[in-house]
Amino acid sequence: MRTSAYIANEQHIDLDSEIRRLQNQVNLTWQKEARNLINFGLKDEMSVLEIGSGPGFYTELLSDIVPNGSITGVEIDPSLVEYSQQYLKDKVHCQHSVIQGSVMKIDFPDNSFDFAVARLVFEHLPDQISAAKEILRVLKPGGKLVLIDFDFGIPPVSYPIVPEAEVIREKSKNAFMAIGGDPLAGRRLWSMLKGSGFQNLDIEALVLHSGKQGILSCYPQFDPERVLPLVEEGLVSEAELQSYRAGIETFMSSQDPFFIRVLLMACGEKA
Numbered sequence: 001m002r003t004s005a006y007i008a009n010e011q012h013i014d015l016d017s018e019i020r021r022l023q024n025q026v027n028l029t030w031q032k033e034a035r036n037l038i039n040f041g042l043k044d045e046m047s048v049l050e051i052g053s054g055p056g057f058y059t060e061l062l063s064d065i066v067p068n069g070s071i072t073g074v075e076i077d078p079s080l081v082e083y084s085q086q087y088l089k090d091k092v093h094c095q096h097s098v099i100q101g102s103v104m105k106i107d108f109p110d111n112s113f114d115f116a117v118a119r120l121v122f123e124h125l126p127d128q129i130s131a132a133k134e135i136l137r138v139l140k141p142g143g144k145l146v147l148i149d150f151d152f153g154i155p156p157v158s159y160p161i162v163p164e165a166e167v168i169r170e171k172s173k174n175a176f177m178a179i180g181g182d183p184l185a186g187r188r189l190w191s192m193l194k195g196s197g198f199q200n201l202d203i204e205a206l207v208l209h210s211g212k213q214g215i216l217s218c219y220p221q222f223d224p225e226r227v228l229p230l231v232e233e234g235l236v237s238e239a240e241l242q243s244y245r246a247g248i249e250t251f252m253s254s255q256d257p258f259f260i261r262v263l264l265m266a267c268g269e270k271a
């Protein structure tokens with residue numbers, strides 16, 4: 001069985017553009033995420049476990065909150081481990097390491113970390129409760145886990161509306177489910193934390209939008225080229241892609257196009 005529905009160089013245009021998309025996605029919401037992380041209890045000098053640390057863009061920003069702490073990444077994909085090690089070399093000022101491995105078996109003793117974060121990871125995991133239990137094991141008593149995910153039931157919205165996006169979204173959801181992804185992860189974060197033994201739960205929603213950084217900053221979120229792998233797999237027809245391209249073109253050339261997507265952040269504490 002796959003241990004994750006996410007493989008950076010599969011179902012995406014290619015590894016480089018997927019890495020650029022992840023970087024863009026971090027920058028779109030970081031300030032709001034940082035506020036929530038701090039509200040949930042993240043502070044300097046903590047030892048932080050970052051699950052699914054990917055190319056390292058989130059690690060770089062996290063390190064600003066814990067300059068005298070440490071960050072340990074656990075990343076399953078060796079190519080992203082290597083990328084992040086290169087990328088972060090002179091960018092992270094706290095103690096930092098990334099190990100190649102799965103959240104399902106974290107190579108650390110019980111009670112090792114003050115804080116853990118898994119951003120856009122749990123929606124890809126087939127056994128979310130076991131993953132959360134494994135994080136609970138390595139957290140110290142009083143330690144917190146923050147899970148961050150989208151939910152397909154809270155779809156992106158735009159003005160003007162792009163009607164052609166509906167069919168693409170539905171088919172993307174089906175393709176995501178077919179490889180073991182959980183399109184309802186966002187609304188299930190609470191039950192994942194509760195079901196794995198976390199206490200004092202909380203959940204926040206934040207808005208990713210094009211208002212401040214401009215519509216081009218959000219383009220990777222709806223770039224029609226991202227649909228190409230689905231066309232190659234025969235899940236989306238060439239005609240549907242053409243129609244979606246035309247819809248996005250009309251949207252982009254409209255006056256003041258605006259895009260919104262909602263991200264959910266849930267937090268739980270180890271007793």
Ligand SMILES: C[S@@+](CC[C@H](N)C(=O)[O-])C[C@H]1O[C@@H](n2cnc3c(N)ncnc32)[C@H](O)[C@@H]1O
Pocket residue numbers: 003004005006007008022023026051052053054055057058074075076077080101102103104118119120121124125
């Ligand atoms: C969508 S990316 C998000 C990367 C990063 N957290 C961010 O927000 O930019 C999901 C990441 O989780 C990693 N991942 C997926 N399954 C994993 C597992 N079982 N254990 C550890 N990492 C995993 C992927 O390889 C990928 O780097």
